[in-house]
Amino acid sequence: MKNTAKRALQFTAAAALSAGMLGASAASAQSIPYTQDTGYDPANAGQLAKPAPFQALGKKGSGQDVLGPADPKYKMNVYYDSAKHIVTGHLEVAFQNNLKQDLKELYFNLWGNADTHTGNGASMDVSKLKVNGKKAVFNVDKTALHIPSVSLKKNKPATVSMDFKVTIPNQQDRFGWYKGTTSLGNWFPILSVYDKEGWNVDPYFPYGESFYSLTGDFDVTLTTDKEQVIAATGTEIGKPQKAGNLAIHRYKAQDVRDFALEMDPGYKVKKGTVNNVKINVYYTDEQAVYADSMLKAGLRSIDLFSGHFGTYPWPELDIVGMEGWFGGMEYPQLTMISIAGKRSQGWVQSVTAHEIGHQWFYGIIGDNEYDEPWLDESFATFAAALHDNTLDRLTADPNPNTAFHLSSPISTFTSYGDEGVGAYYQMIYGYGSRTLNDLRLKLGDDVFYSAMKAYFKEKKFGITTTRDFMEIMKKESGRDLGEFFREHRVFVSDQE
Ligand SMILES: [Zn+2]
Numbered sequence: 001m002k003n004t005a006k007r008a009l010q011f012t013a014a015a016a017l018s019a020g021m022l023g024a025s026a027a028s029a030q031s032i033p034y035t036q037d038t039g040y041d042p043a044n045a046g047q048l049a050k051p052a053p054f055q056a057l058g059k060k061g062s063g064q065d066v067l068g069p070a071d072p073k074y075k076m077n078v079y080y081d082s083a084k085h086i087v088t089g090h091l092e093v094a095f096q097n098n099l100k101q102d103l104k105e106l107y108f109n110l111w112g113n114a115d116t117h118t119g120n121g122a123s124m125d126v127s128k129l130k131v132n133g134k135k136a137v138f139n140v141d142k143t144a145l146h147i148p149s150v151s152l153k154k155n156k157p158a159t160v161s162m163d164f165k166v167t168i169p170n171q172q173d174r175f176g177w178y179k180g181t182t183s184l185g186n187w188f189p190i191l192s193v194y195d196k197e198g199w200n201v202d203p204y205f206p207y208g209e210s211f212y213s214l215t216g217d218f219d220v221t222l223t224t225d226k227e228q229v230i231a232a233t234g235t236e237i238g239k240p241q242k243a244g245n246l247a248i249h250r251y252k253a254q255d256v257r258d259f260a261l262e263m264d265p266g267y268k269v270k271k272g273t274v275n276n277v278k279i280n281v282y283y284t285d286e287q288a289v290y291a292d293s294m295l296k297a298g299l300r301s302i303d304l305f306s307g308h309f310g311t312y313p314w315p316e317l318d319i320v321g322m323e324g325w326f327g328g329m330e331y332p333q334l335t336m337i338s339i340a341g342k343r344s345q346g347w348v349q350s351v352t353a354h355e356i357g358h359q360w361f362y363g364i365i366g367d368n369e370y371d372e373p374w375l376d377e378s379f380a381t382f383a384a385a386l387h388d389n390t391l392d393r394l395t396a397d398p399n400p401n402t403a404f405h406l407s408s409p410i411s412t413f414t415s416y417g418d419e420g421v422g423a424y425y426q427m428i429y430g431y432g433s434r435t436l437n438d439l440r441l442k443l444g445d446d447v448f449y450s451a452m453k454a455y456f457k458e459k460k461f462g463i464t465t466t467r468d469f470m471e472i473m474k475k476e477s478g479r480d481l482g483e484f485f486r487e488h489r490v491f492v493s494d495q496e
Contacts, residue, residue: 066196067463069095069103069158072216074259076188080224082263085168085177091189092161095216099194103152106131107199108145111186111211112166112175114204115142120169120176126189129162136160144201145189164189172324174336181284181322182228184261185331186211193368195463202370205410207421208377208428209362210370213257215461220251220259229267231282231318233259233333253333255313255461257366260331262320274299275306278316287321293345294319294337297352301387308386308449309360310456317359319352327351330358330380350388357383365459371409372466373424374490378406378432385433394437396430398489399423405489406432407466427489435488442484443477451476467492 078089097103111117112124129138131150138147152158166187172178174185193200193212200212218234226240226247234253241248253259262282270281270291279298283291298319306312314333324338328351335355339348361379362369369376385391398404404412404423413420413427440448455464455472470492474481485491 066099066194067214068098068194069191070098070214071096072191072214074216074218074220076218076259077221078188078223080182080184080222080228080263082182082225082228085170085182087166087168087184087187088164089188090161090163092159093191094157094159095191096157097152097154100154102154103158103194104150105199106147106150106152106160107192107201108147108160108189109186109192109201109211109213110140110143110145110189111204113140113143114206116204116206117169117171117173117175120171121167122169122175123165123167124189125165127163127165129160131160132158133161143204144192146201160191162189172322172338172340173326174329178323180266181264182262183322183336184263185329185336186258187261188259190258193463195368197371200368200370202410205370205414207424208369208373208410210410211258212368212370213366214463215255215257215366218251218253218256218259220253222249222251222261223247224249224263225265227265228263229265229269229282230261230263231267231280231320231334232261233318233331235316253314256332257363258331260334260336262318262322262334262336267320270295272299274302275312277302277312277314279319280316281319281321283321286323287339290321290337290339290343290345290348293348294321294352297349297387298356301353301356301383304387305357305360305383309383309452310364310460312359313364313460317356319356328355330355330362332359332363335359346388350384353387354380354384357381357387360456364461365456366461366463367465368463370411372407373410374406374428374432375464375466375469377428378436381429381433382436385437391437391440394434396426396434398431399426402489405491406435407489407491431488435490438488439473439481439484443473443479447477466490 072093072095075092076089078087080087110124112122126145129136131147136147136150138145168182169176174183175187176183190213193214202210204210223246225245226242230249232251233256234251237250237252264284266284267282272279272295279295281291281294302312316333318334320334320336322336322338323340325340326338328338329336337352357380358376362376367375385394401423404427406427413424416423451473454476455469458472470485
């Protein structure tokens with residue numbers, strides 16, 4: 001069962017902030033400023049407590065020195081039984097131990113085992129796990145798979161292989177099936193990231209994302225019933241092979257940090273091209289009325305964001321309709337747009353733009369979404385407002401509780417229960433996007449967007465941190481932005 005807080009949020013905040021993972025359009029976030037949901041009334045918020053002193057930027061943190069395992073190459077061969085909603089298959093991931101030390105343990109994330117999913121029937125099991133061809137002991141604690149005794153030499157390649165079985169829950173979610181649609185987001189065992197904090201196996205966060213992975217390559221063979229119309233990260237190689245009632249599809253993707261699929265036998269496809277990027281919009285008959293809006297927002301977003309932030313680097317993008325209340329969800333080269341009930345065309349376009357904004361802020365410029373969620377959500381919300389021509393409406397006030405910083409980790413928000421969930425939306429979507437717009441206004445468009453392009457260039461396919469963003473903005477603008485960041489509650493100290 002989903003927890004009541006989430007359910008309450010879906011009803012109360014849906015109109016304002018498209019509860020769940022995504023994101024609110026700038027217009028809707030602006031028009032209902034958090035008052036009903038959190039009890040926060042800006043007029044009575046009183047004086048903000050003085051923020052902690054700004055921590056001067058010193059030498060670059062050591063975080064970037066330790067980040068791996070690098071260059072994961074995933075090969076998967078899976079079968080999806082669309083009648084039973086079960087995925088079975090084999091996974092192999094090769095990587096380099098770039099961590100400057102021998103590795104004695106490894107972790108994977110099994111997001112399908114999060115409580116919110118298992119409550120609706122999900123399960124994720126691993127068997128026959130081998131490291132460098134040898135059987136290895138492992139244990140699973142909810143979303144963390146731990147391989148405790150390995151010996152991986154530094155600077156050497158390694159391979160982990162395993163069989164896995166995933167029961168897809170019946171729910172309107174990024175991971176679930178509902179009516180004829182199957183949404184496979186965060187559905188396979190994915191290598192955890194080792195950084196200066198050690199292994200990152202943070203818990204699943206149902207109101208946003210807590211994912212963290214490095215870019216690599218995928219080669220995925222999927223067998224399922226031949227009626228399925230499938231959207232996927234990457235590009236399909238050749239035509240599917242038919243075998244009785246089944247079809248075998250093969251996909252390859254490069255420089256992506258995850259691999260998602262979404263399918264429905266009833267999907268129709270609408271195509272467009274912009275700047276040599278193919279856009280495919282997948283929609284059911286019920287969603288057909290929104291197909292043009294998804295395509296229009298897709299074409300405009302790719303063009304606009306490439307021009308303002310840096311060129312979209314992949315050959316393809318899928319925009320996929322699904323029934324749900326959470327708004328949308330981003331995966332590399334695939335965005336889920338969750339449409340239930342009646343939505344305005346403007347809402348669909350804005351959510352589509354937000355999710356495509358994540359192709360830049362999450363997909364290309366990656367971040368630890370648990371530790372610094374603002375680095376993707378605030379930026380995607382800003383991108384949607386750029387698309388919507390509503391930057392001037394980014395005026396959300398900060399949460400009056402000064403325990404919440406823009407650079408607060410999700411654990412800070414969740415430690416406050418429902419108040420924290422409200423604060424998460426208010427700060428990370430609302431106030432964060434306003435902060436970026438305030439920075440744009442302070443620097444002027446030319447300097448701001450050229451600094452964003454420098455940020456893109458330096459962080460492309462890598463991982464960013466709040467410190468990195470602050471340093472690059474400061475350097476590119478030639479201005480001391482310490483006071484600006486302090487006033488906007490952007491602190492390096494939350495992560496370091
Ligand atoms: Zn988002």
